[in-house]
Amino acid sequence: MFDFDGLSPVTLAATAGLLIVSYTYSSGITKSKNEYAPGPKGLPFFGTRFSSTPWKDFEQWGKKYGDIMYFKSFGKGILVLNSHSAAVDLLDRRGGNYSDRQIFIVNEYLTRGLSFGLANYGDMWRKMRRAGHECLSRTGVTRYYQVQQKEALIFTENLLRDSSQWDQEVYRTAASGLLTAVYDMPPRESANDPIILKFNDFHEILISAVSPGVIEYLPWLQYLPSIMTPWKTKAQKGYLELSSFFMELFGSVKSQMHGAKENPGFAEFLIRDKDRLGLTETESAWLAANIVAGFGSNMQNTEALLWLFLAMIAYPDKQRKCQEELDAVVGQSRMPTFEDKDSLPYIKATVRELLRWRAISPLGNEHLTKEDDWYQGYFIPKGTMCLANLWLMNRNCDVYGPNIEDFNPDRFIDDQGHLKPALSDTKDGHASYGFGQRICPARHLANDTLFIIIARLLWSAKLSPVVDKQTGKPIIPDLTATIVDGVKSRPLPFDVLVTPRFADAAEMVAQTRELSG
Numbered sequence: 001m002f003d004f005d006g007l008s009p010v011t012l013a014a015t016a017g018l019l020i021v022s023y024t025y026s027s028g029i030t031k032s033k034n035e036y037a038p039g040p041k042g043l044p045f046f047g048t049r050f051s052s053t054p055w056k057d058f059e060q061w062g063k064k065y066g067d068i069m070y071f072k073s074f075g076k077g078i079l080v081l082n083s084h085s086a087a088v089d090l091l092d093r094r095g096g097n098y099s100d101r102q103i104f105i106v107n108e109y110l111t112r113g114l115s116f117g118l119a120n121y122g123d124m125w126r127k128m129r130r131a132g133h134e135c136l137s138r139t140g141v142t143r144y145y146q147v148q149q150k151e152a153l154i155f156t157e158n159l160l161r162d163s164s165q166w167d168q169e170v171y172r173t174a175a176s177g178l179l180t181a182v183y184d185m186p187p188r189e190s191a192n193d194p195i196i197l198k199f200n201d202f203h204e205i206l207i208s209a210v211s212p213g214v215i216e217y218l219p220w221l222q223y224l225p226s227i228m229t230p231w232k233t234k235a236q237k238g239y240l241e242l243s244s245f246f247m248e249l250f251g252s253v254k255s256q257m258h259g260a261k262e263n264p265g266f267a268e269f270l271i272r273d274k275d276r277l278g279l280t281e282t283e284s285a286w287l288a289a290n291i292v293a294g295f296g297s298n299m300q301n302t303e304a305l306l307w308l309f310l311a312m313i314a315y316p317d318k319q320r321k322c323q324e325e326l327d328a329v330v331g332q333s334r335m336p337t338f339e340d341k342d343s344l345p346y347i348k349a350t351v352r353e354l355l356r357w358r359a360i361s362p363l364g365n366e367h368l369t370k371e372d373d374w375y376q377g378y379f380i381p382k383g384t385m386c387l388a389n390l391w392l393m394n395r396n397c398d399v400y401g402p403n404i405e406d407f408n409p410d411r412f413i414d415d416q417g418h419l420k421p422a423l424s425d426t427k428d429g430h431a432s433y434g435f436g437q438r439i440c441p442a443r444h445l446a447n448d449t450l451f452i453i454i455a456r457l458l459w460s461a462k463l464s465p466v467v468d469k470q471t472g473k474p475i476i477p478d479l480t481a482t483i484v485d486g487v488k489s490r491p492l493p494f495d496v497l498v499t500p501r502f503a504d505a506a507e508m509v510a511q512t513r514e515l516s517g
């Protein structure tokens, strides 16, 4: 594991400098050229402060200030987009100005600009995004159907056998599914598989590299002699170690390639099309690794599944509706496949509702402005950090109907029992994949993963809360409590019982596994 705490030799001097810079900036001495959008006023020096679940503060403020709000926090200008229309106007329609990312100096030393989701809006990001798009577009993702079906089968079989460590199994399947899709590896059998653990480390390293320290406020400190900047040596060493791990995985795909495969995994696609895609081998190896874990991708899937289990035990009537649909459409003599997708609107609505109910990253990721801009008469300076208030957008009663805190897939089903078309501007029927040119490139893959897991798991199993031995009552965990991990959220740990839904369910799952090889 890495950490980048080695800033201590300069901390005192730097903090004093930081306070002066922060005060000058936040007091408005440097700029009063135009009027900023309204927003909460903060404290002198520090600016606006918020809690560890900022989206809940932003929800309250958003209701007060309207479409957009602007404030400063630690000297940084932040524009929060509270409505779909503002997010579409700025992040989609003015995407050329609103697609940059904040550059973190430690991260630059660690990844040399090769971290796709954190890269600035330049040529490297464009090449990676184009390559990613080909394999992750709505039609491109069908190449992963077999892999996803198999992984959902293993997940179901493992949980039917033993659900005492169900959350470990969720971690396993999320990582295993992506490793198989990217590197054509056999499914990983344990969440403690060494490759999974190494990718977890990669994710943790990235999080520490983008946690703002003094260096981000006083960038000249990076040029101090190496004895005073141990973090730099760590980051440079980290780059070499990560590159060698990613190249090793990439190289093993290359050495095992033979003949023209019908559905090559992501890494093999990058190798075959390297000239057309214009990526070097190192860049391709980093891109492949980024798809597995660089943006917390396996974690996003994990967190969505953790919320799913919570929704299923807290709303058993919705779980039953999924199962009734599966029984009516698929029957109990075979397991559902992607071929059933268009006939299972309630399962698709469940995927949508899950991501509406609990946006995994409730404020998305920041989009930095490249140039000064004006919107609704308000000034937005260059370098403003724009955050789309996905949490608030997903809770707009005018769009999603009443009882917005309830988990209710029916809100996406029309009177004929069909899936309603996604409302314009809501992309997938909710805001949780973000906006504009940085919208989640893997949203179709993520939707498919959730769809097939929900379909296969609920076809064969019932998810129930455990029973309190003393009171004899089911234990329903707190639905609103959250663990915050970087910009993501997940529920507090809880127990779930997974039991076969009909007599030969477990047997049928085992048979399907045998037949699928």
Ligand code: HEM
Pocket: 116, 117, 118, 119, 129, 178, 290, 291, 292, 295, 297, 298, 300, 301, 304, 355, 359, 360, 361, 364, 365, 366, 367, 432, 433, 434, 435, 436, 437, 438, 439, 440, 441, 442, 443, 445, 446
């Ligand atoms: C349910 C699961 C997921 C959710 C809710 C989700 C959500 C998001 C969000 C909100 C963003 C930021 C968008 C913005 O900047 O406006 C994002 C970006 C991204 N996501 Fe996802 N994501 C999910 C799964 C995945 C998966 C499985 C992968 C990889 C296979 C992935 C790869 C990425 C990448 C690489 C970016 C950065 C794109 C860029 O900066 O150009 N995500 N995602």
